[in-house]
Amino acid sequence: MKIVLFTDLDGTLLSLSDYSYDVALPALAELKKRKVPVVFCTAKTLAENEYYRAKLGIEDPFIVENGGAIFIPRNYFSFEFPYSNEQGHYYVIEFGARYDELRAALDAIRSETGFKITGFGDMTVKEVAEDANLSLDQARRAKEKVYNESFIFDEPEDKEPILFDKVQDKGFNITHGGRYYNIHGINADKGKAVKRLTELFRREYGAVMTIGIGDSKNDIPMLKAVDQPAIVKRLDGTWLDIYPEPENLYKAEGVGPAGWVEVVEKFIIS
Ligand SMILES: [Mg+2]
Incomplete structure:
Protein backbone atom coordinates (compact mmCIF):
# COMPACT_ATOMS: atom_id res chain seq x y z
CA MET A 1 0.00 0.00 0.00
CA ALA A 97 -8.17 34.31 5.23
CA ARG A 98 -6.23 37.08 3.49
CA TYR A 99 -3.39 38.70 5.38
CA ASP A 100 -4.71 42.27 4.98
CA GLU A 101 -8.08 41.23 6.50
CA LEU A 102 -6.32 39.66 9.47
CA ARG A 103 -4.15 42.76 9.96
CA ALA A 104 -7.24 44.98 9.77
CA ALA A 105 -8.97 42.87 12.45
CA LEU A 106 -5.96 43.26 14.75
CA ASP A 107 -5.96 47.03 14.13
CA ALA A 108 -9.65 47.20 15.05
CA ILE A 109 -9.12 45.17 18.24
CA ARG A 110 -6.21 47.40 19.19
CA SER A 111 -8.30 50.57 18.86
CA GLU A 112 -11.36 49.03 20.59
CA THR A 113 -9.42 47.75 23.61
CA GLY A 114 -6.11 49.60 23.80
CA PHE A 115 -4.36 46.20 24.02
CA LYS A 116 -0.66 46.12 23.23
CA ILE A 117 -0.63 43.90 20.14
CA THR A 118 2.48 43.69 17.95
CA GLY A 119 2.23 41.64 14.76
CA PHE A 120 5.09 40.34 12.60
CA GLY A 121 3.80 42.92 10.08
CA ASP A 122 4.51 45.70 12.61
CA MET A 123 8.09 44.55 13.17
CA THR A 124 11.19 44.96 11.03
CA VAL A 125 13.13 41.92 9.83
CA LYS A 126 15.72 42.69 12.49
CA GLU A 127 13.11 42.87 15.26
CA VAL A 128 11.55 39.53 14.21
CA ALA A 129 15.03 37.98 14.05
CA GLU A 130 15.86 39.13 17.60
CA ASP A 131 12.47 38.29 19.05
CA ALA A 132 12.16 34.84 17.49
CA ASN A 133 15.85 33.97 17.68
CA LEU A 134 16.21 33.63 13.89
CA SER A 135 18.87 34.71 11.43
CA LEU A 136 18.01 37.75 9.29
CA ASP A 137 17.32 35.50 6.28
CA GLN A 138 15.10 33.21 8.33
CA ALA A 139 13.23 36.22 9.73
CA ARG A 140 12.71 37.62 6.23
CA ARG A 141 11.14 34.33 5.11
CA ALA A 142 9.07 34.07 8.31
CA LYS A 143 7.60 37.53 7.71
CA GLU A 144 6.22 36.57 4.27
CA LYS A 145 2.85 35.61 5.70
CA VAL A 146 -0.21 35.37 3.47
CA TYR A 147 -2.86 33.39 5.38
CA ASN A 148 -2.19 34.12 9.06
CA GLU A 149 -0.54 36.66 11.32
CA SER A 150 1.59 35.98 14.39
CA PHE A 151 1.62 38.56 17.12
CA ILE A 152 2.81 39.35 20.61
CA PHE A 153 0.06 40.08 23.14
CA ASP A 154 1.73 42.17 25.79
CA GLU A 155 -1.07 42.17 28.39
CA PRO A 156 -1.83 40.30 31.64
CA GLU A 157 -3.12 36.75 31.17
CA ASP A 158 -6.62 37.61 32.46
CA LYS A 159 -7.14 39.80 29.38
CA GLU A 160 -6.70 36.78 27.11
CA PRO A 161 -10.41 35.76 27.06
CA ILE A 162 -11.35 39.26 25.87
CA LEU A 163 -8.83 38.98 23.05
CA PHE A 164 -10.18 35.56 22.04
CA ASP A 165 -13.80 36.85 22.03
CA LYS A 166 -12.86 39.88 19.96
CA VAL A 167 -11.08 37.75 17.35
CA GLN A 168 -14.04 35.39 17.11
CA ASP A 169 -16.50 38.33 16.86
CA LYS A 170 -14.56 39.49 13.81
CA GLY A 171 -15.02 36.07 12.19
CA PHE A 172 -11.53 34.66 12.68
CA ASN A 173 -9.84 32.02 14.78
CA ILE A 174 -7.00 32.43 17.26
CA THR A 175 -4.45 30.01 18.65
CA HIS A 176 -1.71 30.48 21.20
CA GLY A 177 1.49 28.49 20.94
CA GLY A 178 4.64 29.43 22.81
CA ARG A 179 5.51 33.11 22.61
CA TYR A 180 3.18 34.05 19.77
CA TYR A 181 -0.54 34.26 19.28
CA ASN A 182 -1.85 33.54 15.84
CA ILE A 183 -4.91 34.88 14.03
CA HIS A 184 -6.18 32.94 11.03
CA GLY A 185 -9.27 32.09 8.97
CA ILE A 186 -11.95 29.86 10.49
CA ASN A 187 -11.58 27.31 7.69
MG1 LIG B 1 5.99 21.89 15.90
Whole structure:
Protein backbone atom coordinates (compact mmCIF):
# COMPACT_ATOMS: atom_id res chain seq x y z
CA MET A 1 0.00 0.00 0.00
CA LYS A 2 1.15 3.54 -0.77
CA ILE A 3 2.27 5.34 2.36
CA VAL A 4 2.09 9.14 2.60
CA LEU A 5 3.92 10.90 5.43
CA PHE A 6 2.62 14.24 6.73
CA THR A 7 5.09 15.99 8.99
CA ASP A 8 5.32 19.09 11.10
CA LEU A 9 8.67 20.92 10.87
CA ASP A 10 9.55 22.99 13.98
CA GLY A 11 10.22 20.70 16.92
CA THR A 12 9.47 17.61 14.83
CA LEU A 13 11.63 17.20 11.70
CA LEU A 14 13.65 20.27 12.71
CA SER A 15 15.23 20.57 16.14
CA LEU A 16 13.67 23.45 18.05
CA SER A 17 16.99 24.39 19.63
CA ASP A 18 18.92 25.00 16.38
CA TYR A 19 16.63 24.01 13.44
CA SER A 20 18.99 21.14 12.60
CA TYR A 21 17.80 17.98 10.82
CA ASP A 22 21.06 16.10 10.12
CA VAL A 23 20.01 13.11 12.20
CA ALA A 24 17.03 12.60 9.85
CA LEU A 25 18.98 12.66 6.56
CA PRO A 26 19.54 8.88 6.19
CA ALA A 27 15.84 8.17 6.86
CA LEU A 28 14.84 10.90 4.39
CA ALA A 29 17.07 9.33 1.73
CA GLU A 30 15.45 5.95 2.37
CA LEU A 31 11.95 7.49 2.04
CA LYS A 32 12.98 9.03 -1.25
CA LYS A 33 14.27 5.67 -2.49
CA ARG A 34 10.93 4.09 -1.59
CA LYS A 35 8.99 6.97 -3.20
CA VAL A 36 7.16 7.80 0.02
CA PRO A 37 5.80 11.35 -0.28
CA VAL A 38 7.01 13.59 2.54
CA VAL A 39 4.42 16.34 2.95
CA PHE A 40 5.42 19.28 5.14
CA CYS A 41 2.45 20.39 7.22
CA THR A 42 3.63 23.40 9.13
CA ALA A 43 3.00 26.92 10.40
CA LYS A 44 5.80 28.08 8.13
CA THR A 45 5.35 30.35 5.10
CA LEU A 46 5.79 29.45 1.43
CA ALA A 47 9.29 30.95 1.44
CA GLU A 48 10.31 28.93 4.51
CA ASN A 49 8.85 25.73 3.04
CA GLU A 50 10.71 26.27 -0.22
CA TYR A 51 13.94 26.78 1.71
CA TYR A 52 13.65 23.42 3.49
CA ARG A 53 12.31 21.60 0.40
CA ALA A 54 15.44 22.67 -1.48
CA LYS A 55 17.72 21.77 1.46
CA LEU A 56 16.18 18.31 1.87
CA GLY A 57 15.54 17.61 -1.82
CA ILE A 58 11.80 17.13 -1.34
CA GLU A 59 9.46 17.71 -4.28
CA ASP A 60 6.09 16.69 -2.83
CA PRO A 61 3.09 18.94 -2.11
CA PHE A 62 3.16 20.92 1.15
CA ILE A 63 0.79 22.67 3.53
CA VAL A 64 1.72 26.19 4.65
CA GLU A 65 0.73 28.48 7.53
CA ASN A 66 -1.12 25.91 9.66
CA GLY A 67 -3.44 24.82 6.86
CA GLY A 68 -3.77 28.22 5.17
CA ALA A 69 -3.09 26.66 1.77
CA ILE A 70 -1.85 23.54 -0.01
CA PHE A 71 0.83 23.99 -2.67
CA ILE A 72 0.90 21.23 -5.28
CA PRO A 73 3.64 21.16 -7.92
CA ARG A 74 2.25 21.15 -11.46
CA ASN A 75 2.26 17.66 -13.00
CA TYR A 76 2.50 16.04 -9.56
CA PHE A 77 -0.89 14.36 -9.93
CA SER A 78 -1.90 12.78 -13.23
CA PHE A 79 -5.46 14.17 -13.15
CA GLU A 80 -7.06 17.61 -12.98
CA PHE A 81 -8.52 18.87 -9.72
CA PRO A 82 -10.10 22.11 -8.50
CA TYR A 83 -7.73 24.74 -7.09
CA SER A 84 -7.95 28.39 -6.00
CA ASN A 85 -5.17 29.84 -8.14
CA GLU A 86 -1.81 29.17 -9.76
CA GLN A 87 1.44 30.58 -8.39
CA GLY A 88 4.69 29.95 -10.19
CA HIS A 89 4.99 26.21 -10.67
CA TYR A 90 2.26 25.36 -8.15
CA TYR A 91 -1.48 24.87 -8.06
CA VAL A 92 -2.70 26.42 -4.80
CA ILE A 93 -5.74 25.31 -2.81
CA GLU A 94 -6.50 28.07 -0.30
CA PHE A 95 -8.31 27.71 3.02
CA GLY A 96 -7.02 30.71 4.92
CA ALA A 97 -8.17 34.31 5.23
CA ARG A 98 -6.23 37.08 3.49
CA TYR A 99 -3.39 38.70 5.38
CA ASP A 100 -4.71 42.27 4.98
CA GLU A 101 -8.08 41.23 6.50
CA LEU A 102 -6.32 39.66 9.47
CA ARG A 103 -4.15 42.76 9.96
CA ALA A 104 -7.24 44.98 9.77
CA ALA A 105 -8.97 42.87 12.45
CA LEU A 106 -5.96 43.26 14.75
CA ASP A 107 -5.96 47.03 14.13
CA ALA A 108 -9.65 47.20 15.05
CA ILE A 109 -9.12 45.17 18.24
CA ARG A 110 -6.21 47.40 19.19
CA SER A 111 -8.30 50.57 18.86
CA GLU A 112 -11.36 49.03 20.59
CA THR A 113 -9.42 47.75 23.61
CA GLY A 114 -6.11 49.60 23.80
CA PHE A 115 -4.36 46.20 24.02
CA LYS A 116 -0.66 46.12 23.23
CA ILE A 117 -0.63 43.90 20.14
CA THR A 118 2.48 43.69 17.95
CA GLY A 119 2.23 41.64 14.76
CA PHE A 120 5.09 40.34 12.60
CA GLY A 121 3.80 42.92 10.08
CA ASP A 122 4.51 45.70 12.61
CA MET A 123 8.09 44.55 13.17
CA THR A 124 11.19 44.96 11.03
CA VAL A 125 13.13 41.92 9.83
CA LYS A 126 15.72 42.69 12.49
CA GLU A 127 13.11 42.87 15.26
CA VAL A 128 11.55 39.53 14.21
CA ALA A 129 15.03 37.98 14.05
CA GLU A 130 15.86 39.13 17.60
CA ASP A 131 12.47 38.29 19.05
CA ALA A 132 12.16 34.84 17.49
CA ASN A 133 15.85 33.97 17.68
CA LEU A 134 16.21 33.63 13.89
CA SER A 135 18.87 34.71 11.43
CA LEU A 136 18.01 37.75 9.29
CA ASP A 137 17.32 35.50 6.28
CA GLN A 138 15.10 33.21 8.33
CA ALA A 139 13.23 36.22 9.73
CA ARG A 140 12.71 37.62 6.23
CA ARG A 141 11.14 34.33 5.11
CA ALA A 142 9.07 34.07 8.31
CA LYS A 143 7.60 37.53 7.71
CA GLU A 144 6.22 36.57 4.27
CA LYS A 145 2.85 35.61 5.70
CA VAL A 146 -0.21 35.37 3.47
CA TYR A 147 -2.86 33.39 5.38
CA ASN A 148 -2.19 34.12 9.06
CA GLU A 149 -0.54 36.66 11.32
CA SER A 150 1.59 35.98 14.39
CA PHE A 151 1.62 38.56 17.12
CA ILE A 152 2.81 39.35 20.61
CA PHE A 153 0.06 40.08 23.14
CA ASP A 154 1.73 42.17 25.79
CA GLU A 155 -1.07 42.17 28.39
CA PRO A 156 -1.83 40.30 31.64
CA GLU A 157 -3.12 36.75 31.17
CA ASP A 158 -6.62 37.61 32.46
CA LYS A 159 -7.14 39.80 29.38
CA GLU A 160 -6.70 36.78 27.11
CA PRO A 161 -10.41 35.76 27.06
CA ILE A 162 -11.35 39.26 25.87
CA LEU A 163 -8.83 38.98 23.05
CA PHE A 164 -10.18 35.56 22.04
CA ASP A 165 -13.80 36.85 22.03
CA LYS A 166 -12.86 39.88 19.96
CA VAL A 167 -11.08 37.75 17.35
CA GLN A 168 -14.04 35.39 17.11
CA ASP A 169 -16.50 38.33 16.86
CA LYS A 170 -14.56 39.49 13.81
CA GLY A 171 -15.02 36.07 12.19
CA PHE A 172 -11.53 34.66 12.68
CA ASN A 173 -9.84 32.02 14.78
CA ILE A 174 -7.00 32.43 17.26
CA THR A 175 -4.45 30.01 18.65
CA HIS A 176 -1.71 30.48 21.20
CA GLY A 177 1.49 28.49 20.94
CA GLY A 178 4.64 29.43 22.81
CA ARG A 179 5.51 33.11 22.61
CA TYR A 180 3.18 34.05 19.77
CA TYR A 181 -0.54 34.26 19.28
CA ASN A 182 -1.85 33.54 15.84
CA ILE A 183 -4.91 34.88 14.03
CA HIS A 184 -6.18 32.94 11.03
CA GLY A 185 -9.27 32.09 8.97
CA ILE A 186 -11.95 29.86 10.49
CA ASN A 187 -11.58 27.31 7.69
CA ALA A 188 -7.84 26.97 8.03
CA ASP A 189 -6.40 24.16 10.10
CA LYS A 190 -3.87 21.46 9.37
CA GLY A 191 -6.55 18.73 9.49
CA LYS A 192 -8.71 20.11 6.69
CA ALA A 193 -5.70 20.50 4.42
CA VAL A 194 -4.46 16.98 5.23
CA LYS A 195 -7.88 15.52 4.40
CA ARG A 196 -8.10 17.35 1.07
CA LEU A 197 -4.61 16.28 0.06
CA THR A 198 -5.25 12.69 1.17
CA GLU A 199 -8.26 12.59 -1.19
CA LEU A 200 -5.95 13.57 -4.05
CA PHE A 201 -3.37 10.92 -3.11
CA ARG A 202 -6.15 8.28 -2.94
CA ARG A 203 -7.36 9.30 -6.38
CA GLU A 204 -3.84 8.85 -7.71
CA TYR A 205 -2.81 5.68 -5.88
CA GLY A 206 -6.01 3.98 -4.68
CA ALA A 207 -5.47 2.66 -1.16
CA VAL A 208 -3.22 4.99 0.83
CA MET A 209 -1.99 4.75 4.43
CA THR A 210 -1.33 8.15 5.99
CA ILE A 211 1.08 8.81 8.85
CA GLY A 212 1.31 12.14 10.67
CA ILE A 213 4.13 13.29 12.96
CA GLY A 214 3.91 16.35 15.19
CA ASP A 215 4.88 17.76 18.55
CA SER A 216 2.44 20.46 19.62
CA LYS A 217 -1.10 21.75 19.83
CA ASN A 218 -1.43 23.02 16.28
CA ASP A 219 -0.67 19.46 15.08
CA ILE A 220 -3.76 17.92 16.73
CA PRO A 221 -6.07 18.44 13.70
CA MET A 222 -3.42 16.80 11.48
CA LEU A 223 -2.95 13.90 13.93
CA LYS A 224 -6.71 13.31 13.96
CA ALA A 225 -6.87 13.32 10.14
CA VAL A 226 -4.28 10.57 9.52
CA ASP A 227 -4.44 6.76 9.85
CA GLN A 228 -1.35 6.56 12.08
CA PRO A 229 -0.69 9.56 14.35
CA ALA A 230 2.68 9.92 16.07
CA ILE A 231 4.23 12.51 18.34
CA VAL A 232 7.84 13.18 19.24
CA LYS A 233 9.13 14.35 22.60
CA ARG A 234 9.58 18.07 23.14
CA LEU A 235 12.75 19.73 24.39
CA ASP A 236 11.54 19.48 27.99
CA GLY A 237 11.12 15.70 27.61
CA THR A 238 7.30 15.76 27.65
CA TRP A 239 4.77 14.75 25.03
CA LEU A 240 1.85 16.82 23.82
CA ASP A 241 -1.41 16.02 25.67
CA ILE A 242 -4.30 15.13 23.37
CA TYR A 243 -7.85 14.70 24.70
CA PRO A 244 -9.24 12.31 23.81
CA GLU A 245 -6.04 10.57 22.89
CA PRO A 246 -6.24 8.59 19.61
CA GLU A 247 -6.14 4.87 20.48
CA ASN A 248 -3.22 4.14 18.15
CA LEU A 249 -1.16 7.26 18.94
CA TYR A 250 2.54 6.41 18.85
CA LYS A 251 4.76 8.32 21.26
CA ALA A 252 8.39 8.39 20.18
CA GLU A 253 11.05 8.34 22.88
CA GLY A 254 13.33 10.67 20.92
CA VAL A 255 13.18 14.45 21.06
CA GLY A 256 12.38 16.29 17.78
CA PRO A 257 14.17 14.84 14.72
CA ALA A 258 15.50 11.83 16.69
CA GLY A 259 11.90 10.88 17.49
CA TRP A 260 10.95 11.55 13.86
CA VAL A 261 13.50 8.97 12.70
CA GLU A 262 12.14 6.51 15.26
CA VAL A 263 8.60 6.87 13.80
CA VAL A 264 9.80 6.52 10.20
CA GLU A 265 11.81 3.41 11.10
CA LYS A 266 8.93 1.83 13.00
CA PHE A 267 6.16 2.39 10.46
CA ILE A 268 7.84 2.78 7.07
CA ILE A 269 11.39 1.52 6.67
CA SER A 270 11.63 -1.19 9.34
MG1 LIG B 1 5.99 21.89 15.90
